[in-house]
Amino acid sequence: MAIYVLLGPPGGGKGTLAKLLRERFGYLHISTGDILREEVRRETPLGRQVRDCMGRGALVPDELVGAVVAARLAEDEIRRRGCFLDGFPRTLVQARLFERLLAEAGLALDRVILMATDDVDRLIKRLTGRRVCGQCRAVCNLVYSPPRQPGRCDHCGGPLEQRGDDTEPTARERLRVYAEQTEPLVRFYEERGLLLRLDAAREGLELLSEVSLALGLS
Ligand code: AP5
Numbered sequence: 001m002a003i004y005v006l007l008g009p010p011g012g013g014k015g016t017l018a019k020l021l022r023e024r025f026g027y028l029h030i031s032t033g034d035i036l037r038e039e040v041r042r043e044t045p046l047g048r049q050v051r052d053c054m055g056r057g058a059l060v061p062d063e064l065v066g067a068v069v070a071a072r073l074a075e076d077e078i079r080r081r082g083c084f085l086d087g088f089p090r091t092l093v094q095a096r097l098f099e100r101l102l103a104e105a106g107l108a109l110d111r112v113i114l115m116a117t118d119d120v121d122r123l124i125k126r127l128t129g130r131r132v133c134g135q136c137r138a139v140c141n142l143v144y145s146p147p148r149q150p151g152r153c154d155h156c157g158g159p160l161e162q163r164g165d166d167t168e169p170t171a172r173e174r175l176r177v178y179a180e181q182t183e184p185l186v187r188f189y190e191e192r193g194l195l196l197r198l199d200a201a202r203e204g205l206e207l208l209s210e211v212s213l214a215l216g217l218s
Helices: 014-025 032-041 045-055 062-073 076-081 092-105 120-129 168-182 184-191 204-215
Strands: 003-007 028-031 083-086 111-116 130-133 139-141 195-199
Touching (some): 003 014, 014 111, 032 045, 032 062, 092 184, 111 184, 111 204, 120 130, 168 184
Parallel strands (some): 028 083, 111 195
């Protein structure tokens, strides 16, 4: 099965597209942000190490994230179902480490899907408007997909919460960090002939069709 990376700025729609791809085609969705947030929530030793960087919108050290991804790549389920990695790699050091981990596991990276946009205002609206259900983790948006009942999840009625790093100042810092540390990966993967560029401003289901067609998913 294939291995894909979703690359793009905070709010670019990586998580939204990965969820649609999982539902439609059964691919695993491996989000390093979700994994790290769960470690923070459970107050594990890793969670305690990364809580502060995540809270201020900085990247977690490469070696910590690398260890998280190495553990996931060792799982048999990846070979059976294939996966979309969301939020990794995020620095050139991680991209090189990823190449090594894949080679060691006998796996190969098929494509890198870039959710491309320069529209910072839209990204800030998506990030500050995002709400996550405290019960079922469904995601909605106060601007783009508002809940039917204010403060309540449409799926399970659970309480909607804002991610701690989705306040405007922290969202802006995350976008700055993306431009500085992650954007160089666009060229890195372009040079390897792996990059598929999508317009992140488009609607989620349109993006799903486009990516399915381009990758030949069925
Ligand atoms: P992470 O959780 O990966 O956050 P991110 O990359 O900043 O991405 P987001 O989840 O904010 O955005 P997204 O592109 O997934 O957008 P989404 O689809 O949710 O990382 C968080 C932190 O963890 C990092 O800051 C860092 O500290 C740490 N970390 C994680 N990985 C790391 C790594 N590899 N190295 C080091 N540190 C790491 O959409 C956002 C909103 O917009 C939603 O409300 C959604 O409904 C809406 N929306 C999405 N698409 C559309 C659309 N097409 N139209 C309308 N609305 C849309």
